Amino acid sequence: MTANPNSKGPSKNSVVLEVRGVSKTFYSTLGATVRALQDVNLAVHNSDFVTLVGATGCGKTTLLNLIAGLDAPDEGNLRLSDGLRFGDNIAYVFQHYTLFPWRTALGNVAFALQMRGIPRHRRKPKASELLYKVGLAGFENIYPHELSGGMRQRAAIAQALAMQPKLLLMDEPFGAVDDSTRGELQQMVTELWQENQTTIIFVTHNIDEAIVLGSRIIVFSERPGKIVREFKIDLPRPRNRMTKEFTDLFIQIRQSLSGQLD
Amino acid sequence: MSREEIKSSNSWHWPKLVRWVIGPMMLLFIWQVAAQRFNQPWIFPPVSRVITQLAHPLRQHYASGSLASNTLISLLRVLLGFSLAAIVGVTLGILMGSVLFVRQTLEPVVELLRPLCPIAWLPFAIAVFKLRTLPQLFGIEYSRTIFDQVQLGMIFVIFVGGFFPVLTNTLDGVVGVRQSYLLLAQTLGASPRQTFIHVYLPAALPMILTGLRQGLGLSWFVIIAAEMMTGSDSGIGYLLIYASDNSAMDIVIAAMLIIGAVGALLALSMRKIMYSFISWKGKEV
Numbered sequence A: 001m002t003a004n005p006n007s008k009g010p011s012k013n014s015v016v017l018e019v020r021g022v023s024k025t026f027y028s029t030l031g032a033t034v035r036a037l038q039d040v041n042l043a044v045h046n047s048d049f050v051t052l053v054g055a056t057g058c059g060k061t062t063l064l065n066l067i068a069g070l071d072a073p074d075e076g077n078l079r080l081s082d083g084l085r086f087g088d089n090i091a092y093v094f095q096h097y098t099l100f101p102w103r104t105a106l107g108n109v110a111f112a113l114q115m116r117g118i119p120r121h122r123r124k125p126k127a128s129e130l131l132y133k134v135g136l137a138g139f140e141n142i143y144p145h146e147l148s149g150g151m152r153q154r155a156a157i158a159q160a161l162a163m164q165p166k167l168l169l170m171d172e173p174f175g176a177v178d179d180s181t182r183g184e185l186q187q188m189v190t191e192l193w194q195e196n197q198t199t200i201i202f203v204t205h206n207i208d209e210a211i212v213l214g215s216r217i218i219v220f221s222e223r224p225g226k227i228v229r230e231f232k233i234d235l236p237r238p239r240n241r242m243t244k245e246f247t248d249l250f251i252q253i254r255q256s257l258s259g260q261l262d
Numbered sequence B: 001m002s003r004e005e006i007k008s009s010n011s012w013h014w015p016k017l018v019r020w021v022i023g024p025m026m027l028l029f030i031w032q033v034a035a036q037r038f039n040q041p042w043i044f045p046p047v048s049r050v051i052t053q054l055a056h057p058l059r060q061h062y063a064s065g066s067l068a069s070n071t072l073i074s075l076l077r078v079l080l081g082f083s084l085a086a087i088v089g090v091t092l093g094i095l096m097g098s099v100l101f102v103r104q105t106l107e108p109v110v111e112l113l114r115p116l117c118p119i120a121w122l123p124f125a126i127a128v129f130k131l132r133t134l135p136q137l138f139g140i141e142y143s144r145t146i147f148d149q150v151q152l153g154m155i156f157v158i159f160v161g162g163f164f165p166v167l168t169n170t171l172d173g174v175v176g177v178r179q180s181y182l183l184l185a186q187t188l189g190a191s192p193r194q195t196f197i198h199v200y201l202p203a204a205l206p207m208i209l210t211g212l213r214q215g216l217g218l219s220w221f222v223i224i225a226a227e228m229m230t231g232s233d234s235g236i237g238y239l240l241i242y243a244s245d246n247s248a249m250d251i252v253i254a255a256m257l258i259i260g261a262v263g264a265l266l267a268l269s270m271r272k273i274m275y276s277f278i279s280w281k282g283k284e285v
Helices: A060-068 A105-109 A111-115 A120-133 A149-161 A179-196 A207-213 A244-256 B003-011 B016-038 B047-055 B067-098 B100-113 B118-129 B152-175 B179-187 B192-227 B236-245 B249-277
Strands: A015-027 A033-045 A049-053 A075-080 A090-093 A167-171 A199-204 A216-220 A227-232
Touching (some): A015 A199, A033 A227, A049 A207, A060 A090, A060 A167, A090 A149, A105 A111, A111 A120, A111 A149, A120 A149, A179 A207, A199 A207, A207 A244, A216 A244, A227 A244, B067 B236, B067 B249, B100 B152, B179 B192, B236 B249
Parallel strands (some): A049 A216, A167 A199
Antiparallel strands (some): A015 A075, A216 A227
């Protein structure tokens, strides 16, 4: 969708996002302080598929929220490439409450188009096409509570894609679905990424998922959230979990997390 | 007791038709027997006389009209007064829920006036509006329609009765909108105005409808009571008190049955409307 070579978007290797020396501390009402992020440095390039992996509560989501502009860092700064704006071409897929319960699948996918003032007769075929793309053809008039968990996340991805995002942020989007569904969804996202080359930052606490999806894996330590290691992965897709490279990588990531993920 | 026995004793119940016929029939039978024993029909009329009244809803009772015409007058008053309460209550509730300044200004006033019984407003309303009617508001002295029976004071009292449940429920609905949906809307590029129309309103709709249902029910209570007060000269509540003054207890009980039936009908129709709107409620995922 965004892979139109004639568009004046950033070129293949240009930096989409630069995170420099970012720290963030939260203060609870009881006076406790939680250092969520400490001196995080990261550069994300165009068409990167970055997976952020680390234990639950290690500050990955905080970083995602800072990138989205939903929160501000205490120290350091984040720079998005020109023209990237949250609510415009930065999309965000959450784990829960990803769809409006009072709208049908089609209505949910068409939401962003409607907000842009695109008339009904033009947004309907567009939204139908996106539903077809995520494997939900025929579910146009179904409400979220009638969809399975995996189908809801498919619809949520279609909803985000309707924005034609240049940067797609995903916060453990498959955290609440069963393993086999998770595998299907991972494959779908891989295919969508290969097709569109949209830059994706994907948060997960699942090492396997991080390896299956990412072109780069950023490993986070726990409290304070710090980047401890980074891996570049060139394994062919769809990735085979049974290869030596895959399992070696798995063990390395597990070791760098030093028992944080149990 | 074996498993089967427990199951059978729990699962057996009257067929629906029987349940809805047998119970009321028994009540009617006891009533009829008691009324015959008591033998003072001006205090305790037999079923047959009440049924006769209900079977002739168009019969004129002296100068006060029929059961049907007075029911229609009460219904019209409620529909007009309640519509006003609904419009003002929903608008103000949304405003209070979304603009903190409005809420902080109005909340003390609302909380002070809310516990006041709507009927207590009636003498004041009659003093202010006299017996002015709706057509007179538009400069028509007598429209020679049922609207001549719609006094502004009555409308005001119904408004007061229906307004507060609508307001408070709408307010709660707007304030209680899940943050996740606001964030989602923001993510998808909704402006504040669009967020209001496409998130706040639909998310608050279940509570708004609950408020409307409660308000309509209360409005019906209030109008009956208001019509029974001095100064009223029409409506099913008025006919009830008029019949009572004339010891026509069969008409009193017929009016009571009609008031109950109309109230139930209003509640049922609101319930139907609600469920068609908000099939998703309680199933958010």
